[in-house]
Amino acid sequence: MGGLSIWHWLVVLLIVLVLFGRGRVADIMGxxxxxxxxxxxxxxxxxxxxxxxxxxxxxxxxxxxxxxxxGEAAKDPHPGAEHRN
Known part of the structure; x- marks a missing residue:
């Protein structure tokens, strides 16, 4: 009683096709x-x-x-070390 079988869906599809026609269903899907x-x-x-x-x-x-x-620049123990050769 709770589920619909394949036959129920086929009947619903047939009714939709009769009411709207194939062209209208195709337009809706498009x-x-x-x-x-x-x-x-x-x-x-x-x-x-x-x-x-x-x-x-x-x-x-x-x-x-x-x-x-x-703050990190002040913490550098050797400022200017990159300039030493």
């Missing part, structure tokens, strides 16, 4: 496919925007992002 394609394209656009923002932020940081913080 629109559904276009919707999925549009959704995937929108997701791809979002990823491209995120990458562009990350690249912009990275370019704005410039070369100073590798420098030591001020």
């Amino acid at each position: 629109d559904f496919g276009k919707g999925i394609k549009s959704f995937k394209q929108g997701m791809g656009d979002d990823e491209e925007e995120a990458k562009a923002k990350a690249a912009k932020i990275h370019s704005l940081e410039g070369p100073h992002h590798d420098a030591k913080p001020a």
Whole structure:
């Protein structure tokens, strides 16, 4: 009583085809496919925007992002050691 057999689904499919016709069902499925394609394209656009923002932020940081913080520079036991020969 709880589950539907294959025959129940076939009857439902037959009723849907009679009510809407084959052409209308095909149109609905085509629109559904276009919707999925549009959704995937929108997701791809979002990823491209995120990458562009990350690249912009990275370019704005410039070369100073590798420098030591001020506290670490004071802790260096041999300041200027890189200049010794």
